[in-house]
Amino acid sequence: MKSKKIAVYPGTFDPVTYGHIDIIKRAANIFDKLIVSVAKNVHKAPVLSVDERVELLNEIVASLGVENIEIDSFDGLLVDYLKNKNVKLIIRGLRVVTDFDYEFAYASMNQKLCPEIETVFLMTNEKYSFISSTLIKEVAMLGGDVSGYAPEIVINKLKKKFKEVKK
């Protein structure tokens, strides 16, 4: 019997954007199961908590009506998380050339740490190639319109968060 192809799409998702959602939909189409996993990222100081990011992803994925996507979170090394789950594929989206150096370093290090794990890259839809979670947060914080870049529930959550911070 052929084994199921399971992949993990890790990210900080602070917040999830239409760019991420595009990668999620396409990866779920390619693999038997996709686990979208929220990282407690040590380098970034996220605006949304891990629970809030997981909740948003769950709501968004439920609205897609796609059965083979699971939302999870992880702490520590990505390769350890994959080993625990017995998964050997990492999905990442590639935007403009500037992503390449960063992604190349991560993929190479992950392969050194665990040679049987492969990283598969999907080219980001060009509509979203210039957006980032940071840009969306900045524009939303300053009252700009970011409705074309993330779902309404994400934008409302950000607005609520920034209001709380200002108090």
Ligand code: COA
């Ligand atoms: N469309 C639009 N934007 C996209 C995108 C897409 N398809 N894919 C990524 N982006 C943007 C995001 O909005 C985000 O923007 P930001 O930098 O302003 O926040 C940025 O590109 C990348 O963020 P994200 O996709 O959320 O992932 P990340 O790069 O923050 O995730 C981890 C990095 C979690 C995968 C990595 O840090 C990790 O594996 N951590 C675990 C610890 C570990 O194992 N470290 C050693 C690894 S060698």
